[in-house]
Amino acid sequence: MAADQSTELEGFMERVKARNPGEPEFLQAVQEVAADIMPFVEANPKYRDAKILERLTEPDRIVSFRVCWQDDKGDVQVNRGFRIQANNAIGPYKGGLRFHPSVTQSVLKFLAFEQIFKNSLTGLPMGGGKGGADFDPKGKSAAEVMRFCQSFMTELYRHVGHDTDVPAGDIGVGGREIGYMFGQYKRITNNFTGVLTGKGLEYGGSEMRPEATGYGAVYFMEDMLHTKGEQIEGKTAVISGSGNVATHAAEKVNHRGGKVLTLSDSAGFIYDPDGIDLEKIEWVKELKNVRRGRISEYAEHFPGAEYHQGKRPWGVAADLALPCATQNEIDLEDAKTLLANGCKAVAEGANMPTSLDGVHAFLEAGVLFGPAKAANAGGVAMSGLEMSQNSARRALSSEELRDLLRSIMDGIHKRCYEAGLQGDGFCNYVKGANIAGFKKVGDAMLAFGVV
Numbered sequence: 001m002a003a004d005q006s007t008e009l010e011g012f013m014e015r016v017k018a019r020n021p022g023e024p025e026f027l028q029a030v031q032e033v034a035a036d037i038m039p040f041v042e043a044n045p046k047y048r049d050a051k052i053l054e055r056l057t058e059p060d061r062i063v064s065f066r067v068c069w070q071d072d073k074g075d076v077q078v079n080r081g082f083r084i085q086a087n088n089a090i091g092p093y094k095g096g097l098r099f100h101p102s103v104t105q106s107v108l109k110f111l112a113f114e115q116i117f118k119n120s121l122t123g124l125p126m127g128g129g130k131g132g133a134d135f136d137p138k139g140k141s142a143a144e145v146m147r148f149c150q151s152f153m154t155e156l157y158r159h160v161g162h163d164t165d166v167p168a169g170d171i172g173v174g175g176r177e178i179g180y181m182f183g184q185y186k187r188i189t190n191n192f193t194g195v196l197t198g199k200g201l202e203y204g205g206s207e208m209r210p211e212a213t214g215y216g217a218v219y220f221m222e223d224m225l226h227t228k229g230e231q232i233e234g235k236t237a238v239i240s241g242s243g244n245v246a247t248h249a250a251e252k253v254n255h256r257g258g259k260v261l262t263l264s265d266s267a268g269f270i271y272d273p274d275g276i277d278l279e280k281i282e283w284v285k286e287l288k289n290v291r292r293g294r295i296s297e298y299a300e301h302f303p304g305a306e307y308h309q310g311k312r313p314w315g316v317a318a319d320l321a322l323p324c325a326t327q328n329e330i331d332l333e334d335a336k337t338l339l340a341n342g343c344k345a346v347a348e349g350a351n352m353p354t355s356l357d358g359v360h361a362f363l364e365a366g367v368l369f370g371p372a373k374a375a376n377a378g379g380v381a382m383s384g385l386e387m388s389q390n391s392a393r394r395a396l397s398s399e400e401l402r403d404l405l406r407s408i409m410d411g412i413h414k415r416c417y418e419a420g421l422q423g424d425g426f427c428n429y430v431k432g433a434n435i436a437g438f439k440k441v442g443d444a445m446l447a448f449g450v451v
């Protein structure tokens with residue numbers, strides 16, 4: 001970046017910092033996007049003059065609300081709920097709900113900001129939003145989770161709608177929680193519409209939605225490898241997380257003939273040198289979705305596997321890395337370790353799992369690096385297809401949806417590749433995703449004038 005562009009970026013970030021104090025995750029996400037977009041905006045003054053980037057860093061609306069509920073002992077509990085409606089230039093706000101004790105306004109603002117560009121990249125008409133609460137579903141009974149979800153929706157329902165804002169799942173929000181929230185929405189409004197995605201198949205959900213994010217991340221990884229004449233078959237992979245995204249990414253790596261060595265949760269990781277095959281993945285899904293247990297139990301159940309308490313899996317040598325747990329789970333040291341151990345490609349299943357300096361280390365090393373807003377867009381793309389199926393009152397088959405997911409991921413890869421390819425032949429997918437995602441939203445905003 002030229003010196004005057006770097007000063008421009010610093011000035012821009014100073015203004016964003018001053019307006020968003022104490023929001024490190026949001027600032028990190030903006031910094032990553034702005035570094036790529038500022039030179040593009042300077043070269044295309046119509047975006048600069050209309051202050052498109054500045055406008056994108058200011059959400060359309062932030063809704064924050066109290067969520068009261070009673071636990072099984074009858075004690076009153078109070079949580080804080082949010083919905084960040086970041087931008088609806090190209091379609092209704094769209095993005096998940098996260099229930100986790102680490103949820104803050106900053107975390108949800110970063111996720112909603114990223115969602116604008118991700119949703120644009122899918123090619124589907126969806127704006128960006130995100131929401132959630134600092135509620136911890138871990139250790140809660142199903143009845144407590146239901147009461148929380150009902151209370152949460154009792155406020156959220158007035159801010160969402162199938163043409164306004166369509167939430168879905170994220171960390172701590174899966175099929176069970178979506179069911180409780182959809183039931184409450186329907187009860188309050190007496191409307192049966194596609195107001196949420198990730199629903200059960202019996203009441204308007206889409207085949208392939210549970211699989212879509214993890215499968216999509218592996219498709220993106222595969223597309224990146226193909227540009228180098230390589231494939232997943234015969235390669236080893238380290239994966240973090242053991243939830244929706246991680247287990248389906250692990251499944252697809254197996255389908256492609258790769259060997260998955262690790263999975264993790266917030267307490268530690270397991271390393272299975274024999275490989276985590278499809279049967280073992282089914283066991284993990286049952287552990288996490290039904291028994292709601294800890295990944296440490298894997299090492300007790302499968303001989304030969306090791307459990308590493310309090311550690312992340314990035315020290316295990318592998319060809320491929322798929323971070324699928326949470327933000328900032330790969331720092332600079334982890335990135336250096338992965339590189340030193342010969343990692344060839346990284347596809348981010350989680351949102352912003354790599355710190356800024358970690359991203360720079362991967363790019364400088366010239367490895368294939370698929371950023372979250374491109375690599376994990378399969379989930380929201382399938383949600384977009386769930387919205388269309390709901391509007392049309394029809395259901396597509398899993399085969400049709402699998403083909404659509406594959407072609408959407410190929411389209412995302414192509415857009416990022418074309419915008420990110422450098423003169424030296426290296427593709428900077430981070431830059432490619434930022435520019436391709438920005439352009440469509442920016443052009444729509446220009447069409448609306450100053451609003």
Ligand SMILES: NC(=O)C1=CN([C@@H]2O[C@H](COP(=O)(O)OP(=O)(O)OC[C@H]3O[C@@H](n4cnc5c(N)ncnc54)[C@H](OP(=O)(O)O)[C@@H]3O)[C@@H](O)[C@H]2O)C=CC1
Pocket residue numbers: 169170171172173174213241242243244245246264265266267324325326327329349350351376377379380
């Ligand atoms: N679900 C989807 O369709 C999409 C999800 N994503 C992103 O993928 C990531 C995972 O989401 P998803 O699989 O749906 O969520 P789940 O709740 O199904 O699983 C989350 C996994 O990450 C682990 N985890 C959560 N917080 C931490 C932490 N602070 N440190 C280490 N591990 C942690 C959890 O462990 P534990 O059980 O101990 O909490 C669990 O194994 C998130 O970044 C999410 O935003 C992105 C696009 C779509």
Ligand SMILES: O=C(O)CCC(=O)C(=O)O
Pocket residue numbers: 094095096097118166167168169170197351376377379380381383
């Ligand atoms: O399917 C959706 O709307 C949610 C997807 C999401 O939250 C994400 O892409 O991070």
